[in-house]
Amino acid sequence: MSEIKSSQEALIPPVSRREFIATVGVGVASATVLTTGVMEAEPAAETLAHEPTEGSAHHVPISLWVNGTQYEIGVEPRWTLATVLRRELGMTGTKIVCDRGECGACTVIRNDQLIYSCMTLAVDCDRSRIETIEGVALKEKLHPLQQAFIDNDALQCGYCTPGMVMALKHLLDHQPRPALDDVKEACAGNLCRCGTYPNVFKAALEAAQKMR
Amino acid sequence: MPKKVKTTVEFEGRVSEILVDIPDIETPLWGNDAELDIVGHPIPRVDGDKRVTGAAKYTSDILLPHMLYGRILRSAHPHAVVKSVNSSEAEKLPGVKAVISAFNTDPIRWHGSSSLFDKTARLVGDEVAAVAAVDEETAADALELIKVDYETLPFVTDMEEAMKDTAPKLWPNGNVVGGKPSIYERGSVSKGFAEADLVIEETFRTQTELHTCLETHGSVAFWEGDKLTVWDSTQAVFNVRDALAAALNIPSNHVRVIKQYMGGGFGSKLELGKYTVIAALLARRTNRPVRLMLTREEDQMNTGNRPATLQHVKVGVKKDGTLTAIELKSVNANGAYLGGAGCGAPYREMYLCANVRTEEYAVYVNTGRSRPARAPGHVQGTFGLESMMDVVSRKIGMDPLEFRKKNYATVNQAQTNPKPYSAKLLDQLYEAGAKKIDWWNRDKSRNSGDFHSRKRGVGMASQIWGGGGGPPAYALVKINRDGSVNVLSGTQDLGTGTKTIISQIAAEELGIALADVAVDLGDTETCPFSGSSGGSTTAASVGPAVRTAAADARLQLFEYAALELKVKPEELSSRRGKIFVKSDPQKSLPFKEAARKAGNNMIIGKGFRGPNPDGYSLNTFGAHFAEVEVDMETGRVTVLRHVAAHHSGRPFNPLTMTSQIEGGVIQSMGYALSEQRVIDPASGIPLNMNMENYKPMTALDVPTIEPILLTQVDEHCNTLGGKGIGEPPRIPAAAAIANAVADAIGIRIRELPITPDKVLAALKSSVPSHKV
Numbered sequence: 006m007s008e009i010k011s012s013q014e015a016l017i018p019p020v021s022r023r024e025f026i027a028t029v030g031v032g033v034a035s036a037t038v039l040t041t042g043v044m045e046a047e048p049a050a051e052t053l054a055h056e057p058t059e060g061s062a063h064h065v066p067i068s069l070w071v072n073g074t075q076y077e078i079g080v081e082p083r084w085t086l087a088t089v090l091r092r093e094l095g096m097t098g099t100k101i102v103c104d105r106g107e108c109g110a111c112t113v114i115r116n117d118q119l120i121y122s123c124m125t126l127a128v129d130c131d132r133s134r135i136e137t138i139e140g141v142a143l144k145e146k147l148h149p150l151q152q153a154f155i156d157n158d159a160l161q162c163g164y165c166t167p168g169m170v171m172a173l174k175h176l177l178d179h180q181p182r183p184a185l186d187d188v189k190e191a192c193a194g195n196l197c198r199c200g201t202y203p204n205v206f207k208a209a210l211e212a213a214q215k216m217r
Numbered sequence: 218m219p220k221k222v223k224t225t226v227e228f229e230g231r232v233s234e235i236l237v238d239i240p241d242i243e244t245p246l247w248g249n250d251a252e253l254d255i256v257g258h259p260i261p262r263v264d265g266d267k268r269v270t271g272a273a274k275y276t277s278d279i280l281l282p283h284m285l286y287g288r289i290l291r292s293a294h295p296h297a298v299v300k301s302v303n304s305s306e307a308e309k310l311p312g313v314k315a316v317i318s319a320f321n322t323d324p325i326r327w328h329g330s331s332s333l334f335d336k337t338a339r340l341v342g343d344e345v346a347a348v349a350a351v352d353e354e355t356a357a358d359a360l361e362l363i364k365v366d367y368e369t370l371p372f373v374t375d376m377e378e379a380m381k382d383t384a385p386k387l388w389p390n391g392n393v394v395g396g397k398p399s400i401y402e403r404g405s406v407s408k409g410f411a412e413a414d415l416v417i418e419e420t421f422r423t424q425t426e427l428h429t430c431l432e433t434h435g436s437v438a439f440w441e442g443d444k445l446t447v448w449d450s451t452q453a454v455f456n457v458r459d460a461l462a463a464a465l466n467i468p469s470n471h472v473r474v475i476k477q478y479m480g481g482g483f484g485s486k487l488e489l490g491k492y493t494v495i496a497a498l499l500a501r502r503t504n505r506p507v508r509l510m511l512t513r514e515e516d517q518m519n520t521g522n523r524p525a526t527l528q529h530v531k532v533g534v535k536k537d538g539t540l541t542a543i544e545l546k547s548v549n550a551n552g553a554y555l556g557g558a559g560c561g562a563p564y565r566e567m568y569l570c571a572n573v574r575t576e577e578y579a580v581y582v583n584t585g586r587s588r589p590a591r592a593p594g595h596v597q598g599t600f601g602l603e604s605m606m607d608v609v610s611r612k613i614g615m616d617p618l619e620f621r622k623k624n625y626a627t628v629n630q631a632q633t634n635p636k637p638y639s640a641k642l643l644d645q646l647y648e649a650g651a652k653k654i655d656w657w658n659r660d661k662s663r664n665s666g667d668f669h670s671r672k673r674g675v676g677m678a679s680q681i682w683g684g685g686g687g688p689p690a691y692a693l694v695k696i697n698r699d700g701s702v703n704v705l706s707g708t709q710d711l712g713t714g715t716k717t718i719i720s721q722i723a724a725e726e727l728g729i730a731l732a733d734v735a736v737d738l739g740d741t742e743t744c745p746f747s748g749s750s751g752g753s754t755t756a757a758s759v760g761p762a763v764r765t766a767a768a769d770a771r772l773q774l775f776e777y778a779a780l781e782l783k784v785k786p787e788e789l790s791s792r793r794g795k796i797f798v799k800s801d802p803q804k805s806l807p808f809k810e811a812a813r814k815a816g817n818n819m820i821i822g823k824g825f826r827g828p829n830p831d832g833y834s835l836n837t838f839g840a841h842f843a844e845v846e847v848d849m850e851t852g853r854v855t856v857l858r859h860v861a862a863h864h865s866g867r868p869f870n871p872l873t874m875t876s877q878i879e880g881g882v883i884q885s886m887g888y889a890l891s892e893q894r895v896i897d898p899a900s901g902i903p904l905n906m907n908m909e910n911y912k913p914m915t916a917l918d919v920p921t922i923e924p925i926l927l928t929q930v931d932e933h934c935n936t937l938g939g940k941g942i943g944e945p946p947r948i949p950a951a952a953a954i955a956n957a958v959a960d961a962i963g964i965r966i967r968e969l970p971i972t973p974d975k976v977l978a979a980l981k982s983s984v985p986s987h988k989v
């Protein structure tokens with residue numbers, strides 16, 4: 006966190022074109038904002054639809070960029086990112102299974118890094134760019150990895166699936182030609198009690214091939 | 218009115234006779250040569266998109282306006298009297314909306330003579346009090362502020378200790394459940410031992426396995442006046458509804474239970490949980506919705522387990538390999554409340570033997586209660602039995618596979634009037650599996666490791682299970698005016714693929730595309746009754762009901778098509794979206810067109826599951842072959858290959874069926890090699906109530922798994938020709954691995970899990986020999 010905060014520029018989350026459109030809609034003014042690299046938070050920020058949790062006295066305001074949309078939100082310093090995503094933002098695709106960094110069900114991508122969101126405090130994510138399972142599908146269309154999960158039956162109960170998809174999407178984003186061992190390594194931190202691992206491996210390799 | 222008959226049904230090994238209707242709509246058997254477009258094809262899950270995008274809403278994902286969060290305070294002692302609960306500090310904490318315990322609620326009976334909040338705690342993790350607060354963090358804070366005054370009592374966590382006269386008693390009548398063992402005997406084992414050329418005795422032990430479902434147990438409860446709606450992570454919505462209504466003393470039609478998506482059950486979610494009642498009580502007290510999902514620690518601690526066993530086995534055998542007697546004396550750790558424990562079924566059923574006796578003790582101990590766990594009893598018992606068969610075959614110098622074939626049973630000997638199996642092709646599974654693993658050349662494997670530091674070996678084991686299903690199970694099929702179809706049934710999809718199979722069956726019978734069928738399950742208010750999803754019975758119970766309902770709906774639609782085509786409805790058939798005249802297929806009408814003709818004249822097809830066939834025992838079979846490598850320096854066992862051959866009649870969906878087999882093998886590898894609950898005997902506190910130290914298999918542990926599916930239809934079981942597959946692959950895998958380890962190192966490990974310390978200790982203390 007500290008090195009990100011040391012640079013003023015890094016405070017502005019990098020925004021892809023797709024996310025940018027999702028955030029502020031398409032327009033000339035928006036395009037200008039993009040090229041200058043200075044994103045004004047206010048026009049795009051989504052004020053939370055739900056009322057803030059009662060009874061929590063010490064809320065710290067933070068700003069999160071989740072799947073390209075900015076959220077201004079008050080959090081207690083002890084709230085984890087997983088809890089904030091699920092409870093405060095209603096994005097329940099990210100799962101909490103162990104709540105202590107053992108299973109990977111809560112895996113999300115923060116500023117291009119794979120993290121366990123149950124082990125990450127939301128306050129530490131202020132001004133971070135977060136990518137969750139809800140943001141993986143491209144518009145209405147499934148990401149090739151998601152399609153490969155379905156085609157290869159890489160899910161049974163599906164509770165580990167969001168975490169698996171995030172871990173493997175991160176792999177494919179960075180390593181378009183993974184070997185089987187790379188795939189295994191990439192999801193070694195994601196437990197699947199139904200035991201779908203062999204199909205998960207197949208799905209990741211197939212998606213890699215299709216994405217080339 | 219349909220005619221009522223009696224039929225026999227089996228669920229998790231328990232057999233009962235029930236009254237059932239015979240459907241008046243005939244759906245003839247889909248035999249081996251039936252031309253099926255959708256059933257039996259490898260079709261991806263119909264709800265896969267919801268699961269890969271995070272759109273699927275599990276119970277743990279339900280968020281309602283003004284919802285509160287519940288948490289349970291649990292006993293810190295394995296045995297104690299709860300003298301008082303002081304919650305005044307907790308109640309003062311901002312954000313806390315209610316605290317309940319035995320001291321401010323009416324008692325609700327639970328586990329026979331116990332209650333929801335029992336004033337005697339009998340295990341670390343027993344429910345003592347509960348809170349509802351505005352968020353999970355505040356609820357957790359509140360638990361810390363509740364003061365409980367305990368008077369600790371002597372306790373016992375070890376089942377063998379618990380059987381001694383001097384042991385602390387959990388219940389007035391002593392620690393042996395029912396006061397005596399459950400005994401089964403056929404023939405005379407003493408006569409059988411007298412006839413034997415060789416009598417061999419061995420002792421096997423298995424550990425306590427925890428279900429470790431990824432989604433913990435829990436519910437969301439919400440009252441509208443006197444009407445309660447509950448989302449529950451459950452395998453049995455109707456069980457939960459009826460038990461919940463009884464617990465709250467309200468009629469069943471005031472309770473609606475919903476389960477859409479669920480993150481694993483494996484047998485631990487077959488009944489009403491205390492957490493559900495607690496959520497409902499907290500919701501009523503606060504007049505707000507309450508979500509109460511257990512934490513991982515609570516889930517591991519007190520939502521069930523596969524009980525530990527001790528199995529003394531004695532077998533008599535002739536030199537030619539004929540079994541003359543099988544005797545089992547087992548002790549099974551039932552936990553603190555009656556849960557059901559025993560492992561004798563495979564001993565009674567698997568092999569041809571005239572003289573069999575099982576004597577089984579289930580024992581109360583101050584630990585979590587046993588619950589059905591994916592193939593309850595059979596997994597433990599098959600480890601003992603199939604390890605023993607390996608020992609015996611080696612002692613008489615016979616190949617383990619030949620020995621099993623020699624004692625092949627074709628009738629269910631455990632029945633009073635033994636019936637033949639409806640379809641037993643285990644001999645073919647033996648052949649197919651042996652070929653795949655190269656069984657007859659397995660010496661090659663044994664010699665292929667680097668002989669000093671790594672040794673390899675091959676082992677096998679086989680399996681019997683039920684899975685034939687039966688009534689009652691109901692389904693409705695509605696055809697909408699645009700030709701789309703809704704199927705409703707009160708069963709549940711645990712991730713096994715039930716929803717997909719039901720879609721396939723309905724689409725096939727209606728003759729339409731899979732995409733035109735939507736299936737809704739797991740809702741007691743909108744769906745007709747179906748039983749709990751356990752015992753590998755769901756597909757074979759619900760599937761035929763869905764098929765009959767679809768046939769009923771189709772016949773109703775044919776009335777409209779017949780008018781249009783100017784023929785009699787009986788002359789029509791449908792396939793691939795068309796309704797056509799059988800004698801002149803060119804004369805046809807699109808299915809959707811016929812639906813439009815029907816308009817808003819509601820077409821509702823009704824179906825129910827008919828009786829099981831008389832005269833057959835409905836079972837499923839499998840044979841596993843494993844190749845392992847043992848590191849002689851570290852004691853670590855690695856499974857290199859695992860061949861899993863299964864037959865359950867027609868595979869409804871080979872894609873999802875293969876997933877079940879692979880998943881079953883992988884869970885069993887954990888059972889064989891690493892998983893176990895650890896309890897500190899001095900304090901009674903469980904030590905590894907998390908995932909890291911419980912050690913389920915990870916992506917890095919998984920070998921090549923090679924499933925073999927025999928697709929032959931079971932012509933007797935039901936109109937679909939297929940049975941269940943959920944549990945069978947869990948049954949023989951651990952024994953196959955243990956037998957492979959024995960083959961590799963020449964020493965038998967008789968206790969699961971086969972962890973490195975046990976392997977090293979065994980290597981140190983005995984001289985390896987291949988007479989294991």
Ligand code: FES
Pocket residue numbers: 100101102103104105106107108109110111112121122123124
């Ligand atoms: S829930 Fe975060 S790692 Fe398990």
Ligand code: FES
Pocket residue numbers: 159160161162163164165166196197198199200201431480481712
């Ligand atoms: S699919 Fe159930 S835990 Fe992975």
